[in-house]
Amino acid sequence: MNVLERRQKAYQNSNGICILCNQPILSHEKWSVEHFIPRAIYKWIQKPEVELQVESAANLFAVHMDCNLKKDAEIPTVNTINSLNVSQTIKDELLLVYREIYDSIEQYRSMKQSVWAKQECSCAFCKKRIRLVKATLRRINNQLERTRENAMCLCFHCSLKASHPEYKKKMVDKKQLSK
Numbered sequence: 001m002n003v004l005e006r007r008q009k010a011y012q013n014s015n016g017i018c019i020l021c022n023q024p025i026l027s028h029e030k031w032s033v034e035h036f037i038p039r040a041i042y043k044w045i046q047k048p049e050v051e052l053q054v055e056s057a058a059n060l061f062a063v064h065m066d067c068n069l070k071k072d073a074e075i076p077t078v079n080t081i082n083s084l085n086v087s088q089t090i091k092d093e094l095l096l097v098y099r100e101i102y103d104s105i106e107q108y109r110s111m112k113q114s115v116w117a118k119q120e121c122s123c124a125f126c127k128k129r130i131r132l133v134k135a136t137l138r139r140i141n142n143q144l145e146r147t148r149e150n151a152m153c154l155c156f157h158c159s160l161k162a163s164h165p166e167y168k169k170k171m172v173d174k175k176q177l178s179k
């Protein structure tokens with residue numbers, strides 16, 4: 001699928017409604033393609049078959065750009081899939097994808113939870129306490145692989161700022177996070 005086909009498929013799957021706020025996407029509104037089962041799973045649990053499933057058409061939905069920015073880093077469950085405001089056919093397809101890669105999703109979930117618990121449920125940068133669903137898993141050192149040893153949890157605000165590699169490196173050094 002090329003970029004345009006992916007956008008069309010995402011829009012169709014969502015029936016023109018943002019899956020995060022359940023409001024229609026109006027023609028003047030900016031929207032993006034959302035992977036309901038997040039790409040983070042195949043980035044951290046590196047298996048080609050997981051990447052294929054996460055990138056499959058059934059996992060693509062349309063969301064407002066603004067809604068996407070405010071979204072929790074919650075990992076999907078059967079319940080969150082069933083509560084999606086999309087057709088049953090789409091849900092069934094997505095549930096198949098979910099079941100296919102369930103073990104990897106659980107592995108990712110447990111990695112994120114253990115990193116978060118190790119940090120005493122707080123953001124590695126600002127040290128504010130965060131709920132697990134608000135925590136984003138990030139690499140400590142961008143030069144190294146995504147492994148549990150090279151992982152940290154950040155709050156939403158810090159994870160946005162950490163998209164700038166310079167800032168991230170400065171903070172990692174300051175907080176003495178790298179091993």
Ligand SMILES: [Zn+2]
Nearest residue numbers: 018021064067
């Ligand atoms: Zn929305």
Ligand SMILES: [Zn+2]
Nearest residue numbers: 123126155158
């Ligand atoms: Zn923070």
